[in-house]
Amino acid sequence: MVEATADSAATRPLRLGMVGGGRGAFIGAVHRLCARLDGQYELVAGALSSDAKRARDSGADLCLAPDRVYTSFTAMAAAEAKRSDGIEVVSIVTPNDSHHAIARVFLDHGIDVICDKPMTTTVEDALDLVRLVRRTGLVFGVTHNYTGYPMVRQAREMVAAGELGPIRVVQAEYVQDWLTTKLEETGHKQAGWRVDPARAGAGGSLGDIGTHAYNLACFVTGAYPCELAADLSRFVPGRRLDDNAHIMLRFENGARGMLWSSQVAPGNENGLRLRVYGERAGLEWSQEHPNQLRFAVVGRPPQVLSRGGPALGQAAAAATRIPAGHPEGYLEGFANLYRDLAEQIRARRAKRAPDPGALLVPTVEDGARGVKFIAAAVDSSARNGVWVDARLRLT
Numbered sequence: 008m009v010e011a012t013a014d015s016a017a018t019r020p021l022r023l024g025m026v027g028g029g030r031g032a033f034i035g036a037v038h039r040l041c042a043r044l045d046g047q048y049e050l051v052a053g054a055l056s057s058d059a060k061r062a063r064d065s066g067a068d069l070c071l072a073p074d075r076v077y078t079s080f081t082a083m084a085a086a087e088a089k090r091s092d093g094i095e096v097v098s099i100v101t102p103n104d105s106h107h108a109i110a111r112v113f114l115d116h117g118i119d120v121i122c123d124k125p126m127t128t129t130v131e132d133a134l135d136l137v138r139l140v141r142r143t144g145l146v147f148g149v150t151h152n153y154t155g156y157p158m159v160r161q162a163r164e165m166v167a168a169g170e171l172g173p174i175r176v177v178q179a180e181y182v183q184d185w186l187t188t189k190l191e192e193t194g195h196k197q198a199g200w201r202v203d204p205a206r207a208g209a210g211g212s213l214g215d216i217g218t219h220a221y222n223l224a225c226f227v228t229g230a231y232p233c234e235l236a237a238d239l240s241r242f243v244p245g246r247r248l249d250d251n252a253h254i255m256l257r258f259e260n261g262a263r264g265m266l267w268s269s270q271v272a273p274g275n276e277n278g279l280r281l282r283v284y285g286e287r288a289g290l291e292w293s294q295e296h297p298n299q300l301r302f303a304v305v306g307r308p309p310q311v312l313s314r315g316g317p318a319l320g321q322a323a324a325a326a327t328r329i330p331a332g333h334p335e336g337y338l339e340g341f342a343n344l345y346r347d348l349a350e351q352i353r354a355r356r357a358k359r360a361p362d363p364g365a366l367l368v369p370t371v372e373d374g375a376r377g378v379k380f381i382a383a384a385v386d387s388s389a390r391n392g393v394w395v396d397a398r399l400r401l402t
Contacts, residue, residue, distance in 0.1 A: 017357065020049040021349055024087060024094035024118075026080045026109050027101035029055035029065035033197065034123060035100045038150070039069070041341035042098065047349035052087055052094050054080040080109050088116035096146070096352055099123060102206045103214065107132035110147070114139050119146040119352050121345070125218050126374030128208030130382050130399075133375035137401060140371045146355055148348045149374040151222040153279060154367060155343035156336060157314045158300040161323035162227045162283070162290050163367075165302070168320075171285030174228055177256065177264035178282040179220040186212070186250050186270035189243050202248050210381040211248025213239060216279075217268030217384075218377040222369060223281050224256075224264065227290075231376060232256040232264065235397045237384035242271050254384055256397075297336040325364050344368050375399055 023042060028035015035055070042048040052075035055065040059078050066076030077083035087093035096119040099109050107127040110120050114136070126149055127133045140147045153159055165171065190198040200206040201215055208214050225231055234257040239249035250271045256264035269275075279294035291301040303309035312319065315331030326343050329335055347365035354361035379399040387395045 017353060020047055021096055021352060022051045022092065022094045023048040024052040024054075024083065024097040025050060026054045026083070026097060026099050027056075027105075028053070028098075029061050030068065031196065032100065037338070037341060038098050038100050038121075038123075038345075041338055042345045044338070044342035045346045045349070047346055048096075051075060051092075052077070052083060054078065054083045081112050084112045084116045084118065088118065094118060095356075096121060096348075102200045103128050103208050104206045107136065110136055111139065114143055114145055114147075117143070117145070119348075119355070121148045121150060121348060122374065123150050124222075124369075124374065125208065125210070125214050125377050125381060126371070127378050130375070130379050133378040134401075137371050137375050144355065146348060146351045147371040147374075148344060148351070149369040149371070149377075150341065150344055151219060151226070151369045151373070151377075152337070152341040152344060153219060153223055153294060154226050154369055155326060155340035155347075156294075156297050157319075157323040157326040158292055158297060158312070159223065159227065159281075160326050160367060161300055161312065161314075161319050162281075162292055163229070164320040164322045165290065166228055166283065166285075170288060170302075171283065171290065172287035174230065174258075174260060174262045174283060174285045176282075176284040177224050177228055177230075177258065177262055178266075178280075179224040179264065180267040180278065180280050181216040181220040182267065182269045182272040182275040182278040183212075183216065184271065184273045184275050186243065187273055189245065191246075202246055202250075204247055207248060208381065209248075209385045211241075211246070212250050212268045212270040213252045213384055214381050216270065217252050217254075217266065218380065219279060220266050220268055220281075221380045222373065222377055223279065224266070224283075225373075225376065226367075226369070227281060227292075228258070228262070228283055230258045230260045230262060231399075232380075232397045233259045234394045235380075235383055235387060236392050236394045237387040238392050239384065239388040249388075252384065252388075254387075257394075259398075294336070297340075298331075298334070322364065322367065372399075372401060375401070 054077040298314035350365035
C-alpha cells in the first residue's frame with residue numbers, strides 16, 4: 008500500500024473503508040456516524056454487501072464513487088492497496104464468523120483494522136490475528152465501545168491509582184430482554200444471525216453482550232480471570248445458542264467475581280453494570296446512567312461523581328465532549344475509540360510515539376482474551392460448570 012505523504016497525513020481525514028454495514032444494518036451506521044464526529048475519517052470505499060444490487064444501492068446512499076463499491080472484501084483490499092489514494096484503515100462490521108478472514112486480508116495488504124466484537128469465533132483465529140498484528144506493527148482496535156465512556160475511564164484511573172485498595176470483588180452484568188421470545192423465527196435479521204452458531208460462534212448472549220461485561224471488568228480493574236465456572240442456558244425452546252449465562256470468576260490478583268449476561272430478562276433494555284470492591288472503597292457504574300459513578304469509601308458517606316465535574320481525572324476529562332448535565336454516552340463512547348485509533352494510526356505512519364491517552368482502546372490481545380473467555384465458558388458449561396483455565400496464552 009502507498010503511504011501518505013507526511014505533509015498531508017497529519018491534517019487531512021484518514022481514508023476509511025468499511026466491510027458490512029449496508030442498507031438495514033444498525034451497527035454500520037453507528038460506526039460511520041461516530042467515525043465522522045471528530046472529522047478524523049472520510050469513508051471512501053466499501054464492501055457493504057455481498058449482494059451486488061444491495062452493495063451498489065448502499066454505496067450510492069453513502070455517496071461513494073461507483074468504482075469503490077465492492078461486493079468482495081478480498082477484491083476491495085487488493086484494489087485499494089494499489090491506489091495512491093487507497094484506504095488507510097478498514098472498519099469491519101459484519102457478523103462474527105467473517106471477522107477473521109476479513110481482518111487477515113486487510114492486514115496482509117498493510118491496512119490498519121478496526122473490528123467489531125467478538126474479534127473471531129475461535130481462539131486459534133484470534134491468536135492468528137495477534138501474531139499477524141505483532142509481526143506487521145499495524146494498528147488493530149476492537150470496538151468495545153463502553154471503554155470510551157468518560158466515567159468508565161475515570162473508574163479505571165481510580166483503581167489504578169489505588170483509591171480502592173487491593174481489589175477483592177468484581178460484579179459485572181449485561182442484561183436485556185429483546186430475545187425473550189423466539190424473535191429469530193419472525194425474520195428479524197439481527198436476531199437471526201445472533202442465535203446461529205454458524206455465524207455467531209459458540210456463544211449467544213455470551214458472545215453478543217457477555218463479552219462486553221467481561222471486557223469492562225478487565226478494563227476497569229486491570230486484572231484478568233485465570234479460572235471460571237459457567238452455567239449457560241437456552242430458555243427459549245429450540246434456540247441453538249445460550250440466551251442466559253451465569254459465570255463465576257477467579258482473578259489473577261486473588262479477586263473473585265461473578266458475571267451475568269442475559270437476553271431473556273423482561274424489563275431490561277441495555278443493563279450493563281459494573282461493581283468493583285476493594286479493601287478500602289467500592290465503585291458502581293451503570294450504562295443506562297452513564298454520566299455518574301458511585302464511589303464509597305469504608306466508613307464515609309458514598310459520593311456520586313458526575314461526568315464533567317471538577318474532581319475527575321485526566322482520562323475522564325479527555326473523553327468528555329459536552330458540558331456537565333447534558334446526556335453523553337453511546338455515540339460519544341464509540342467516537343472516542345475512533346478518535347484514539349486515529350491518533351494511533353497517524354503516529355504509526357509518522358513513526359512517532361502516540362499520545363499515551365489514545366492507548367486505552369481495546370487491542371487485538373484484548374479481543375483474543377474475549378474469545379478465550381467465550382471458549383472457556385462454553386467448555387465449563389458443557390462439563391456441568393467445572394472450573395476451567397481462562398487464561399489466554401500469548402507468546
